[in-house]
Amino acid sequence: xxxxxxxxxxxxxxxxxxxxxxxxxxxxxxxxxxxxxxxxxxxxxxxxxxxxxxxxxxxxxxxxxxxxxxxxxxxxxxxxxxxxxxxxxxxxxxxxxxxxxxxxxxxxxxxxxxxxxxxxxxxxxxxxxxxxxxxxxxxxxxxxxxxxxxxxxxxxxxxxxxxxxxxxxxxxxxxxxxxxxxxxxxxxxxxxxxxxxxxxxxxxxxxxxxxxxxxxxxxxxxxxxxxxxxxxxxxxxxxxxxxxxxxxxxxxxxxxxxx
Amino acid sequence: xxxxxxxxxxxxxxxxxxxxxxxxxxxxxxxxxxxxxxxxxxxxxxxxxxxxxxxxxxxxxxxxxxxxxxxxxxxxxxxxxxxxxxxxxxxxxxxxxxxxxxxxxxxxxxxxxxxxxxxxxxxxxxxxxxxxxxxxxxxxxxxxxxxxxxxxxxxxxxxxxxxxxxxxxxxxxxxxxxxxxxxxxxxxxxxxxxxxxxxxxxxxxxxxxxxxxxxxxxxxxxxxxxxxxxxxxxxxxxxxxxxxxxxxxxxxxxxxxxxxxxxxxxxxxxxxxxxxxxxxxxxxxxxxxxxxxxxxxxxxxxxxxxxxxxxxxxxxxxxxxxxxxxxxxxxxxxxxxxxxxxxxxxxxxxxxxxxxxxxxxxxxxxxxxxxxxxxxxxxxxxxxxxxxxxxxxxxxxxxxxxxxxxxxxxxxxxxxxxxxxxxxxxxxxxxxxxxxxxxxxxxxxxxxxxxxxxxxxxxxxxxxxxxxxxxxxxxxxxxxxxxxxxxxxxxxxxxxxxxxxxxxxxxxxxxxxxxxxxxxxxxxxxxxxxxxxxxxxxxxxxxxxxxxxxxxxxxxxxxxxxxxxxxxxxxxxxxxxxxxxxxxxxxxxxxxxxxxx
Numbered sequence: 001x002x003x004x005x006x007x008x009x010x011x012x013x014x015x016x017x018x019x020x021x022x023x024x025x026x027x028x029x030x031x032x033x034x035x036x037x038x039x040x041x042x043x044x045x046x047x048x049x050x051x052x053x054x055x056x057x058x059x060x061x062x063x064x065x066x067x068x069x070x071x072x073x074x075x076x077x078x079x080x081x082x083x084x085x086x087x088x089x090x091x092x093x094x095x096x097x098x099x100x101x102x103x104x105x106x107x108x109x110x111x112x113x114x115x116x117x118x119x120x121x122x123x124x125x126x127x128x129x130x131x132x133x134x135x136x137x138x139x140x141x142x143x144x145x146x147x148x149x150x151x152x153x154x155x156x157x158x159x160x161x162x163x164x165x166x167x168x169x170x171x172x173x174x175x176x177x178x179x180x181x182x183x184x185x186x187x188x189x190x191x192x193x194x195x196x197x198x199x200x201x202x203x204x205x206x207x208x209x210x211x212x213x214x215x216x217x218x219x220x221x222x223x224x225x226x227x228x229x230x231x232x233x234x235x236x237x238x239x240x241x242x243x244x245x246x247x248x249x250x251x252x253x254x255x256x257x258x259x
Numbered sequence: 260x261x262x263x264x265x266x267x268x269x270x271x272x273x274x275x276x277x278x279x280x281x282x283x284x285x286x287x288x289x290x291x292x293x294x295x296x297x298x299x300x301x302x303x304x305x306x307x308x309x310x311x312x313x314x315x316x317x318x319x320x321x322x323x324x325x326x327x328x329x330x331x332x333x334x335x336x337x338x339x340x341x342x343x344x345x346x347x348x349x350x351x352x353x354x355x356x357x358x359x360x361x362x363x364x365x366x367x368x369x370x371x372x373x374x375x376x377x378x379x380x381x382x383x384x385x386x387x388x389x390x391x392x393x394x395x396x397x398x399x400x401x402x403x404x405x406x407x408x409x410x411x412x413x414x415x416x417x418x419x420x421x422x423x424x425x426x427x428x429x430x431x432x433x434x435x436x437x438x439x440x441x442x443x444x445x446x447x448x449x450x451x452x453x454x455x456x457x458x459x460x461x462x463x464x465x466x467x468x469x470x471x472x473x474x475x476x477x478x479x480x481x482x483x484x485x486x487x488x489x490x491x492x493x494x495x496x497x498x499x500x501x502x503x504x505x506x507x508x509x510x511x512x513x514x515x516x517x518x519x520x521x522x523x524x525x526x527x528x529x530x531x532x533x534x535x536x537x538x539x540x541x542x543x544x545x546x547x548x549x550x551x552x553x554x555x556x557x558x559x560x561x562x563x564x565x566x567x568x569x570x571x572x573x574x575x576x577x578x579x580x581x582x583x584x585x586x587x588x589x590x591x592x593x594x595x596x597x598x599x600x601x602x603x604x605x606x607x608x609x610x611x612x613x614x615x616x617x618x619x620x621x622x623x624x625x626x627x628x629x630x631x632x633x634x635x636x637x638x639x640x641x642x643x644x645x646x647x648x649x650x651x652x653x654x655x656x657x658x659x660x661x662x663x664x665x666x667x668x669x670x671x672x673x674x675x676x677x678x679x680x681x682x683x684x685x686x687x688x689x690x691x692x693x694x695x696x697x698x699x700x701x702x703x704x705x706x707x708x709x710x711x712x713x714x715x716x717x718x719x720x721x722x723x724x725x726x727x728x729x730x731x732x733x734x735x736x737x738x739x740x741x742x743x744x745x746x747x748x749x750x751x752x753x754x755x756x757x758x759x760x761x762x763x764x765x766x767x768x769x770x771x772x773x774x775x776x777x778x779x780x781x782x783x784x785x786x787x788x789x790x791x792x793x794x795x796x797x798x799x800x801x802x803x804x805x806x807x808x809x810x811x812x813x814x815x816x817x818x819x820x821x822x823x824x825x826x827x828x829x830x831x832x833x834x835x836x837x838x839x840x841x842x843x844x845x846x847x848x849x850x851x852x853x854x855x856x
Contacts, residue, residue: 012854013854021765021766022765022767022768023767025765029812070694073697074697075693075694075697075853076850076853077850089697091695091696091697093695098691098692098695098696100619100623101479102623103478103619103623104620107615107618107619107622110613110615111615111616111619113611114611114612114614114615114616115612115692115696116610116696117608117609117696118341118611119611119613120614121612123611190589
């Protein structure tokens with residue numbers, strides 16, 4: 001098993017706990033007005049993944065998909081539960097962020113590579129390939145801020161796809177770039193998956209999930225609604241989205257189909 | 260009741276008897292204290308200090324062996340617990356008082372200023388020892404003990420030295436004895452081994468320095484015998500009775516798990532207090548008064564016997580504090596939560612990121628300025644010019660090489676301000692990165708510091724040019740400047756860690772810090788001279804780390820003298836302390852930052 005998620009829950013605290021400044025913080029503690037609420041962005045999610053598997057995560061906005069991915073990637077520690085990763089993780093989350101607009105494309109590529117834990121040697125060797133794949137050869141020395149958002153995402157994708165990680169996390173990234181690039185990136189993705197990587201894909205495009213993923217995890221308000229084969233779950237999810245059935249109906253149907 | 264159920268009535272009875280015996284001895288001692296003769300009260304003292312703990316220890320050991328943690332305790336549990344808690348409180352306060360007194364001394368007498376770095380060094384030593392394997396721990400303890408023993412300025416009766424003797428113990432014990440350690444499973448051989456390390460740490464320096472004076476009585480005359488009337492009347496019986504009762508209760512093992520102050524400070528003062536009492540008694544009792552002529556003629560066996568008893572006693576005290584030694588070894592405190600490998604390994608792994616971040620910071624800093632890097636040089640020079648214009652009339656006349664005097668102050672201070680000020684925002688401004696990619700967060704600060712270090716280096720070159728122009732000869736001593744620079748770098752890193760962590764939680768730290776640095780500038784004797792101040796006031800300036808580093812520069816460059824060993828220790832002490840504190844903040848909050856940005 002390359003990835004095992006055991007009963008992972010992540011709690012967010014909201015309310016007075018940040019952006020209130022030192023004075024307010026002290027005052028509210030003194031006057032007893034310091035109030036925080038907590039909510040569980042991810043609540044008791046468990047699943048396992050093996051080499052070469054591809055898992056799609058579906059759910060409406062605010063279902064906890066991105067938070068869960070952050071826990072898988074090790075950016076966040078789960079409040080409860082346990083994430084076990086047997087191998088390297090590369091996470092592509094919200095691709096265009098984390099770049100520096102003042103630096104050139106090349107500098108940003110190197111910086112991103114460094115963040116992903118590549119070595120300088122590796123970057124020197126693969127830089128041409130990265131730029132070639134991203135089709136940004138002529139923009140190399142342009143400041144990053146001048147690039148279009150599609151180009152930015154392309155660069156991010158190219159840098160990240162250079163390694164063969166054991167676990168690959170993709171958050172809404174396959175829809176970057178134009179049609180041609182999408183095709184290319186999908187191909188690249190397949191290459192990585194065929195290389196044995198366990199891939200997690202978050203996408204709002206249900207056809208894409210159905211086409212690519214062998215398994216699906218359905219989250220709703222942090223809770224795990226279903227985990228299993230793609231076809232039945234995606235079907236139910238579609239009907240849920242179309243407001244043909246409620247969540248309770250869906251869960252009931254899933255339970256009965258499992259029996 | 261539970262004892263009857265468990266068939267341990269006999270055991271409990273024995274414990275009760277032992278405890279009662281201890282109580283009887285204690286009562287007798289109290290009676291003896293009331294006797295006004297020095298001899299009698301000294302005997303009472305001996306008994307109460309050495310015998311009661313021994314009794315109590317046996318009782319405690321029996322309790323422990325019976326492994327009946329919730330069973331019947333000797334005497335009334337509630338009473339003992341209450342008394343114990345009260346005594347713990349008192350001991351803490353007394354500990355605070357004694358430590359406070361020594362710290363006060365440190366301000367008044369320059370040769371005692373080392374107490375600050377000593378504290379820090381000992382904390383670190385204790386932490387390191389706490390993570391060693393028992394054998395290594397023992398070796399380290401012995402080595403450290405011997406090293407301490409050879410330190411100068413270590414007369415036995417000196418209370419500051421007394422502190423120094425206790426510190427390793429007190430810190431090692433207090434650190435290791437925190438709640439988790441006490442709660443951990445008993446592993447007796449390991450306890451004993453780790454304990455042995457600590458006791459050696461304590462005893463060796465005492466023995467090395469126990470130069471036997473011509474008149475042995477000298478060794479045992481102390482403040483307690485020769486103090487003023489009220490002190491003699493009240494302090495001794497109170498302190499010793501408290502010590503004896505508390506030691507007895509402590510070693511009964513009665514409420515240890517429940518009523519002990521589990522925090523670092525609480526434990527520290529407990530341990531410190533007991534040791535202080537023991538050593539004070541040992542060193543200051545008037546043996547001649549107790550044993551008269553016999554003592555004067557045959558002091559040697561007495562001396563060594565009492566030393567042995569003291570060692571035994573000391574050896575017993577921290578037993579419960581030293582459990583969970585192996586767990587500590589494995590725990591590895593250089594791990595940050597959420598990061599698999601220890602910090603240093605991670606830093607090697609991410610050295611590429613580090614250099615890329617440095618490059619990025621550097622490019623961004625000078626990108627849109629016309630003067631580019633020249634600005635780094637120009638800005639301190641302009642500051643210097645203004646300060647010179649304003650202040651040279653007031654302070655320049657009494658200060659030799661006033662320009663260099665000003666420059667060295669500005670050099671250190673501006674590096675400090677720049678490094679901490681820019682380091683503070685390093686975490687927040689890189690939030691976009693560490694919320695998306697799992698990278699070591701301290702990298703942002705460290706790389707930020709390199710940028711300010713480079714401008715510091717440039718300014719330093721200009722500084723040396725000024726030094727040359729001013730006609731100051733370069734000597735080998737200038738090489739020593741590497742030392743304060745290194746300390747300053749570590750110090751700035753530490754403060755940067757602290758500030759950047761705080762900045763995540765409270766954005767207004769930024770404004771507070773800019774005010775603070777401004778105040779600090781006036782407190783750092785950058786443009787004025789403090790030679791005319793009283794010695795105490797001058798020593799108070801040593802509390803300001805920035806001043807310490809500035810002073811080091813001036814001592815070397817202007818006065819051409821090498822600072823004292825203590826001065827070096829202070830400089831390093833601040834650096835290590837703040838770095839450690841900063842690291843600790845990251846350790847505590849490494850996974851929390853994410854929620855605040």
